[in-house]
Amino acid sequence: MAYTLVIGNKNTSSWSLRPWIAMKSAGIAFEVAKVNLRAADAKQQILAQTPSGKVPALKCDGEVIWDSLAILEFLAETHPEAKLWPQERIARARARAVSCEMHAGFQALRQECPMDFLARAPREVLSDACAADVRRIVALWGECRARFGTGGPFLFGAFSAADAMYAPVVSRFATYVPDLARYGDDGRARDYVAAMLDLPAMQDWGAGAKAELGAKA
Ligand SMILES: N[C@@H](CCC(=O)N[C@@H](CS)C(=O)NCC(=O)O)C(=O)O
Structure with missing residues:
Protein backbone atom coordinates (compact mmCIF):
# COMPACT_ATOMS: atom_id res chain seq x y z
CA MET A 1 0.00 0.00 0.00
CA ALA A 2 1.40 3.43 -0.92
CA TYR A 3 0.81 6.02 1.77
CA THR A 4 1.20 9.77 1.78
CA LEU A 5 0.84 11.47 5.14
CA VAL A 6 -0.10 15.13 4.94
CA ILE A 7 1.35 17.00 7.92
CA GLY A 8 1.98 20.52 9.16
CA ASN A 9 5.05 22.17 10.68
CA LYS A 10 7.00 19.73 12.81
CA ASN A 11 7.78 22.13 15.65
CA THR A 12 4.16 23.01 16.31
CA SER A 13 1.71 20.66 14.58
CA SER A 14 0.85 18.43 17.51
CA TRP A 15 -1.84 16.45 15.71
CA SER A 16 0.51 15.67 12.82
CA LEU A 17 3.02 14.07 15.19
CA ARG A 18 0.57 11.34 16.21
CA PRO A 19 0.21 9.28 13.01
CA TRP A 20 3.77 10.16 11.96
CA ILE A 21 5.32 8.65 15.09
CA ALA A 22 2.99 5.64 14.94
CA MET A 23 3.94 4.86 11.33
CA LYS A 24 7.65 5.38 11.99
CA SER A 25 7.62 3.27 15.13
CA ALA A 26 5.62 0.51 13.45
CA GLY A 27 7.92 0.52 10.40
CA ILE A 28 5.10 1.39 7.98
CA ALA A 29 6.60 3.11 4.91
CA PHE A 30 5.11 6.42 3.80
CA GLU A 31 5.81 9.60 1.89
CA VAL A 32 5.25 12.98 3.49
CA ALA A 33 3.41 15.95 2.00
CA LYS A 34 4.17 19.03 4.09
CA VAL A 35 2.00 22.08 4.44
CA ASN A 36 3.50 25.17 6.03
CA LEU A 37 0.62 26.17 8.28
CA ARG A 38 2.02 29.71 8.42
CA ALA A 39 1.75 30.21 4.67
CA ALA A 40 -0.91 32.67 3.54
CA ASP A 41 -2.54 29.99 1.40
CA ALA A 42 -2.20 27.16 3.97
CA LYS A 43 -5.94 26.52 4.08
CA GLN A 44 -6.17 26.14 0.30
CA GLN A 45 -3.12 23.87 0.34
CA ILE A 46 -4.73 21.62 2.97
CA LEU A 47 -8.10 21.65 1.22
CA ALA A 48 -6.38 20.48 -1.96
CA GLN A 49 -5.41 17.34 -0.01
CA THR A 50 -8.32 16.70 2.37
CA PRO A 51 -11.91 17.98 2.61
CA SER A 52 -11.50 18.33 6.42
CA GLY A 53 -9.26 21.35 5.87
CA LYS A 54 -7.03 20.10 8.69
CA VAL A 55 -3.84 18.09 9.00
CA PRO A 56 -2.97 15.29 9.44
CA ALA A 57 -4.55 13.32 6.62
CA LEU A 58 -3.50 9.97 5.21
CA LYS A 59 -3.80 9.35 1.48
CA CYS A 60 -3.90 5.78 0.33
CA ASP A 61 -5.05 4.18 -2.93
CA GLY A 62 -7.11 7.20 -3.96
CA GLU A 63 -8.76 7.47 -0.53
CA VAL A 64 -8.16 10.10 2.11
CA ILE A 65 -8.55 9.43 5.82
CA TRP A 66 -8.41 12.42 8.14
CA ASP A 67 -8.26 12.96 11.88
CA SER A 68 -5.32 11.58 13.85
CA LEU A 69 -7.32 9.01 15.82
CA ALA A 70 -9.22 7.75 12.76
CA ILE A 71 -5.89 7.39 10.94
CA LEU A 72 -4.47 5.34 13.83
CA GLU A 73 -7.54 3.08 13.79
CA PHE A 74 -7.23 2.60 10.03
CA LEU A 75 -3.54 1.73 10.34
CA ALA A 76 -4.20 -0.69 13.21
CA GLU A 77 -6.81 -2.51 11.11
CA THR A 78 -4.73 -2.52 7.95
CA HIS A 79 -1.51 -3.60 9.68
CA PRO A 80 -2.50 -6.02 12.46
CA GLU A 81 1.11 -7.24 12.59
CA ALA A 82 2.15 -3.77 13.82
CA LYS A 83 0.07 -4.35 16.99
CA LEU A 84 -0.82 -0.69 17.26
CA TRP A 85 -3.37 -1.52 19.96
CA PRO A 86 -2.56 -3.83 22.89
CA GLN A 87 -3.45 -7.47 22.25
CA GLU A 88 -5.24 -8.12 25.54
N1 LIG B 1 -9.08 16.38 15.41
C1 LIG B 1 -8.12 16.65 14.36
C2 LIG B 1 -7.54 18.05 14.57
C3 LIG B 1 -6.59 18.47 13.49
C4 LIG B 1 -6.14 19.92 13.63
O1 LIG B 1 -6.74 20.75 14.35
N2 LIG B 1 -5.06 20.26 12.88
C5 LIG B 1 -4.52 21.61 12.86
C6 LIG B 1 -2.99 21.60 12.89
S1 LIG B 1 -2.25 20.82 14.25
C7 LIG B 1 -4.82 22.26 11.52
O2 LIG B 1 -4.88 21.60 10.50
N3 LIG B 1 -4.94 23.59 11.51
C8 LIG B 1 -5.05 24.33 10.27
C9 LIG B 1 -6.39 24.95 10.07
O3 LIG B 1 -7.30 24.72 10.88
O4 LIG B 1 -6.51 25.69 9.07
C10 LIG B 1 -7.07 15.54 14.36
O5 LIG B 1 -6.91 14.86 15.39
O6 LIG B 1 -6.44 15.28 13.33
Whole structure:
Protein backbone atom coordinates (compact mmCIF):
# COMPACT_ATOMS: atom_id res chain seq x y z
CA MET A 1 0.00 0.00 0.00
CA ALA A 2 1.40 3.43 -0.92
CA TYR A 3 0.81 6.02 1.77
CA THR A 4 1.20 9.77 1.78
CA LEU A 5 0.84 11.47 5.14
CA VAL A 6 -0.10 15.13 4.94
CA ILE A 7 1.35 17.00 7.92
CA GLY A 8 1.98 20.52 9.16
CA ASN A 9 5.05 22.17 10.68
CA LYS A 10 7.00 19.73 12.81
CA ASN A 11 7.78 22.13 15.65
CA THR A 12 4.16 23.01 16.31
CA SER A 13 1.71 20.66 14.58
CA SER A 14 0.85 18.43 17.51
CA TRP A 15 -1.84 16.45 15.71
CA SER A 16 0.51 15.67 12.82
CA LEU A 17 3.02 14.07 15.19
CA ARG A 18 0.57 11.34 16.21
CA PRO A 19 0.21 9.28 13.01
CA TRP A 20 3.77 10.16 11.96
CA ILE A 21 5.32 8.65 15.09
CA ALA A 22 2.99 5.64 14.94
CA MET A 23 3.94 4.86 11.33
CA LYS A 24 7.65 5.38 11.99
CA SER A 25 7.62 3.27 15.13
CA ALA A 26 5.62 0.51 13.45
CA GLY A 27 7.92 0.52 10.40
CA ILE A 28 5.10 1.39 7.98
CA ALA A 29 6.60 3.11 4.91
CA PHE A 30 5.11 6.42 3.80
CA GLU A 31 5.81 9.60 1.89
CA VAL A 32 5.25 12.98 3.49
CA ALA A 33 3.41 15.95 2.00
CA LYS A 34 4.17 19.03 4.09
CA VAL A 35 2.00 22.08 4.44
CA ASN A 36 3.50 25.17 6.03
CA LEU A 37 0.62 26.17 8.28
CA ARG A 38 2.02 29.71 8.42
CA ALA A 39 1.75 30.21 4.67
CA ALA A 40 -0.91 32.67 3.54
CA ASP A 41 -2.54 29.99 1.40
CA ALA A 42 -2.20 27.16 3.97
CA LYS A 43 -5.94 26.52 4.08
CA GLN A 44 -6.17 26.14 0.30
CA GLN A 45 -3.12 23.87 0.34
CA ILE A 46 -4.73 21.62 2.97
CA LEU A 47 -8.10 21.65 1.22
CA ALA A 48 -6.38 20.48 -1.96
CA GLN A 49 -5.41 17.34 -0.01
CA THR A 50 -8.32 16.70 2.37
CA PRO A 51 -11.91 17.98 2.61
CA SER A 52 -11.50 18.33 6.42
CA GLY A 53 -9.26 21.35 5.87
CA LYS A 54 -7.03 20.10 8.69
CA VAL A 55 -3.84 18.09 9.00
CA PRO A 56 -2.97 15.29 9.44
CA ALA A 57 -4.55 13.32 6.62
CA LEU A 58 -3.50 9.97 5.21
CA LYS A 59 -3.80 9.35 1.48
CA CYS A 60 -3.90 5.78 0.33
CA ASP A 61 -5.05 4.18 -2.93
CA GLY A 62 -7.11 7.20 -3.96
CA GLU A 63 -8.76 7.47 -0.53
CA VAL A 64 -8.16 10.10 2.11
CA ILE A 65 -8.55 9.43 5.82
CA TRP A 66 -8.41 12.42 8.14
CA ASP A 67 -8.26 12.96 11.88
CA SER A 68 -5.32 11.58 13.85
CA LEU A 69 -7.32 9.01 15.82
CA ALA A 70 -9.22 7.75 12.76
CA ILE A 71 -5.89 7.39 10.94
CA LEU A 72 -4.47 5.34 13.83
CA GLU A 73 -7.54 3.08 13.79
CA PHE A 74 -7.23 2.60 10.03
CA LEU A 75 -3.54 1.73 10.34
CA ALA A 76 -4.20 -0.69 13.21
CA GLU A 77 -6.81 -2.51 11.11
CA THR A 78 -4.73 -2.52 7.95
CA HIS A 79 -1.51 -3.60 9.68
CA PRO A 80 -2.50 -6.02 12.46
CA GLU A 81 1.11 -7.24 12.59
CA ALA A 82 2.15 -3.77 13.82
CA LYS A 83 0.07 -4.35 16.99
CA LEU A 84 -0.82 -0.69 17.26
CA TRP A 85 -3.37 -1.52 19.96
CA PRO A 86 -2.56 -3.83 22.89
CA GLN A 87 -3.45 -7.47 22.25
CA GLU A 88 -5.24 -8.12 25.54
CA ARG A 89 -8.90 -7.07 25.52
CA ILE A 90 -9.02 -4.98 28.70
CA ALA A 91 -5.66 -3.34 28.00
CA ARG A 92 -6.93 -2.54 24.49
CA ALA A 93 -10.17 -1.05 25.86
CA ARG A 94 -8.18 1.03 28.32
CA ALA A 95 -5.76 2.18 25.61
CA ARG A 96 -8.75 3.34 23.55
CA ALA A 97 -10.27 5.06 26.59
CA VAL A 98 -7.14 7.07 27.40
CA SER A 99 -6.69 7.89 23.71
CA CYS A 100 -10.26 9.19 23.45
CA GLU A 101 -9.81 11.12 26.69
CA MET A 102 -6.82 12.83 25.09
CA HIS A 103 -8.57 13.39 21.78
CA ALA A 104 -11.61 15.04 23.34
CA GLY A 105 -10.13 16.81 26.35
CA PHE A 106 -7.33 18.62 28.11
CA GLN A 107 -8.34 21.92 26.53
CA ALA A 108 -6.59 24.05 29.16
CA LEU A 109 -3.28 22.25 28.63
CA ARG A 110 -3.62 22.58 24.87
CA GLN A 111 -4.37 26.27 25.06
CA GLU A 112 -1.82 27.25 27.69
CA CYS A 113 0.99 24.97 26.58
CA PRO A 114 0.92 24.77 22.77
CA MET A 115 3.40 22.31 21.31
CA ASP A 116 6.76 23.99 20.71
CA PHE A 117 8.80 20.83 20.22
CA LEU A 118 12.28 22.32 20.43
CA ALA A 119 11.67 24.87 23.19
CA ARG A 120 12.54 24.39 26.85
CA ALA A 121 10.60 27.02 28.78
CA PRO A 122 9.51 25.65 32.18
CA ARG A 123 6.45 27.33 33.65
CA GLU A 124 6.53 28.19 37.34
CA VAL A 125 2.78 28.62 37.48
CA LEU A 126 -0.03 26.99 35.56
CA SER A 127 -3.70 27.98 35.73
CA ASP A 128 -5.86 25.79 37.97
CA ALA A 129 -7.51 24.24 34.92
CA CYS A 130 -4.19 23.46 33.26
CA ALA A 131 -2.71 22.08 36.51
CA ALA A 132 -5.78 19.83 36.82
CA ASP A 133 -5.16 18.53 33.28
CA VAL A 134 -1.50 17.82 34.12
CA ARG A 135 -2.48 16.00 37.34
CA ARG A 136 -5.03 13.89 35.50
CA ILE A 137 -2.53 12.91 32.78
CA VAL A 138 0.15 12.08 35.36
CA ALA A 139 -2.35 9.88 37.21
CA LEU A 140 -3.54 8.08 34.09
CA TRP A 141 -0.01 7.51 32.79
CA GLY A 142 0.99 6.18 36.22
CA GLU A 143 -1.94 3.80 36.28
CA CYS A 144 -1.29 2.54 32.74
CA ARG A 145 2.39 2.00 33.51
CA ALA A 146 1.68 0.23 36.81
CA ARG A 147 -1.13 -1.97 35.55
CA PHE A 148 -0.33 -2.63 31.89
CA GLY A 149 3.23 -1.48 31.32
CA THR A 150 5.32 -4.39 32.53
CA GLY A 151 6.34 -5.53 29.02
CA GLY A 152 8.21 -2.34 28.10
CA PRO A 153 8.68 1.37 28.86
CA PHE A 154 5.47 2.63 27.20
CA LEU A 155 1.93 3.09 28.53
CA PHE A 156 0.92 -0.47 27.65
CA GLY A 157 4.42 -1.96 27.63
CA ALA A 158 5.18 -2.07 23.91
CA PHE A 159 4.66 1.11 21.87
CA SER A 160 0.97 1.54 20.99
CA ALA A 161 -1.46 4.00 19.46
CA ALA A 162 -2.01 5.40 22.97
CA ASP A 163 1.64 6.52 23.03
CA ALA A 164 1.18 8.13 19.63
CA MET A 165 -1.84 10.00 20.98
CA TYR A 166 0.14 11.28 23.97
CA ALA A 167 3.39 12.06 22.10
CA PRO A 168 2.47 15.76 21.80
CA VAL A 169 1.73 15.87 25.56
CA VAL A 170 5.15 14.35 26.23
CA SER A 171 6.60 17.20 24.17
CA ARG A 172 4.52 19.81 26.02
CA PHE A 173 5.65 18.47 29.40
CA ALA A 174 9.30 18.47 28.27
CA THR A 175 8.90 22.11 27.24
CA TYR A 176 6.77 23.54 30.04
CA VAL A 177 6.35 21.06 32.91
CA PRO A 178 9.61 19.16 33.44
CA ASP A 179 8.96 18.65 37.18
CA LEU A 180 5.96 16.31 37.19
CA ALA A 181 6.47 15.47 40.89
CA ARG A 182 4.69 18.77 41.58
CA TYR A 183 1.62 17.27 39.97
CA GLY A 184 1.56 13.98 41.86
CA ASP A 185 4.08 11.95 39.86
CA ASP A 186 5.72 9.09 41.72
CA GLY A 187 8.42 8.83 39.01
CA ARG A 188 6.44 6.75 36.55
CA ALA A 189 5.34 9.72 34.41
CA ARG A 190 8.88 11.16 34.45
CA ASP A 191 10.33 7.83 33.28
CA TYR A 192 7.65 7.53 30.61
CA VAL A 193 8.49 11.01 29.28
CA ALA A 194 12.18 10.02 29.16
CA ALA A 195 11.38 6.78 27.29
CA MET A 196 9.25 8.64 24.74
CA LEU A 197 11.88 11.35 24.19
CA ASP A 198 14.44 8.58 23.61
CA LEU A 199 12.40 6.98 20.86
CA PRO A 200 14.32 7.24 17.57
CA ALA A 201 11.13 8.39 15.83
CA MET A 202 10.67 11.19 18.37
CA GLN A 203 14.26 12.28 17.84
CA ASP A 204 13.79 12.19 14.06
CA TRP A 205 10.77 14.45 14.43
CA GLY A 206 12.87 16.89 16.50
CA ALA A 207 15.63 16.86 13.88
CA GLY A 208 13.00 17.57 11.22
CA ALA A 209 11.62 20.46 13.29
CA LYS A 210 15.12 21.90 13.61
CA ALA A 211 15.74 21.57 9.89
CA GLU A 212 12.44 23.28 9.07
CA LEU A 213 13.19 26.20 11.38
CA GLY A 214 16.78 26.43 10.15
CA ALA A 215 15.61 26.42 6.57
CA LYS A 216 13.39 29.40 7.26
CA ALA A 217 16.05 31.48 9.05
N1 LIG B 1 -9.08 16.38 15.41
C1 LIG B 1 -8.12 16.65 14.36
C2 LIG B 1 -7.54 18.05 14.57
C3 LIG B 1 -6.59 18.47 13.49
C4 LIG B 1 -6.14 19.92 13.63
O1 LIG B 1 -6.74 20.75 14.35
N2 LIG B 1 -5.06 20.26 12.88
C5 LIG B 1 -4.52 21.61 12.86
C6 LIG B 1 -2.99 21.60 12.89
S1 LIG B 1 -2.25 20.82 14.25
C7 LIG B 1 -4.82 22.26 11.52
O2 LIG B 1 -4.88 21.60 10.50
N3 LIG B 1 -4.94 23.59 11.51
C8 LIG B 1 -5.05 24.33 10.27
C9 LIG B 1 -6.39 24.95 10.07
O3 LIG B 1 -7.30 24.72 10.88
O4 LIG B 1 -6.51 25.69 9.07
C10 LIG B 1 -7.07 15.54 14.36
O5 LIG B 1 -6.91 14.86 15.39
O6 LIG B 1 -6.44 15.28 13.33
